[in-house]
Amino acid sequence: GAVVSQHPSRVICKSGTSVKIECRSLDFQATTMFWYRQFPKQSLMLRATSNEGSKATYEQGVEKDKFLINHASLTLSTLTVTSAHPEDSSFYICSATDRGDQPHHFGDGTRLSIL
C-alpha cells in the first residue's frame, strides 16, 4: 500500500528557533499533501494544503509567515514552523494523495515541543 514517511517523529527545541518537518510519499507521486495539527484528545485540524509546484493554501486563522510550506517535488513537502513558541507545541501530521484520490495516506506525525 501507499506509504508516507514523516520526519522527525519528535522535536524538542527552545523558543524562537525554527523547525522543519518533512513529509515524503515513498511509493507514489503525491500531487497534493495536507498538513494537520492535533491537540490532545481532539480532532485533526487541517492547517494547509500543499500542491506540487504552486503556493500552499492555508486554512482560516493560520499564519502563512509562521507555517511555511514548500512542495518542490512530487514526493516531498516540508513544513517549517518559524520562530516557534510554546503555543506551537502540538502533534503535526501530514497526509498525501495522488491526483486527489481517496483515501489520503498519513505519515506517523511529529510531536513538536517548544520549551
Next chain:
Amino acid sequence: DQQVKQNSPSLSVQEGRISILNCDYTNSMFDYFLWYKKYPAEGPTFLISISSIKDKNEDGRFTVFLNKSAKHLSLHIVPSQPGDSAVYFCAASGGAQKLVFGQGTRLTINP
C-alpha cells in the same frame, strides 16, 4: 462549527462482541466518508470508506453504514478483537480533496 461529530469519546466492548462507532455530519455537500484508525504516536490508518451513492460497504470484519437522510454513519466491527483497541476517526469529503475529521472515539476491547 463542528461539521463532523463523534459524540462518544470512548467505548468499551467485550472481545468477540460487536463494536458500533457512530458519526454525525451537518454538511449535506459531503459525498464521501471514511473511517481511520489511530494508535498513539502514529498517523491514522485508513480502514474503510463509503460513497454517498451507497448505504453500506463491507470489508471483512468492518462494515460502514450511511444514512443520508439522518446525516449519520456508523462503523461496525464484528467480532471485536483486542488489536482493534485504538482511536477511530470518521472523516468526510465534499468534492474538494479536503477531509474534515470528527473528534475521534477511543475503542477499548476487553478480553
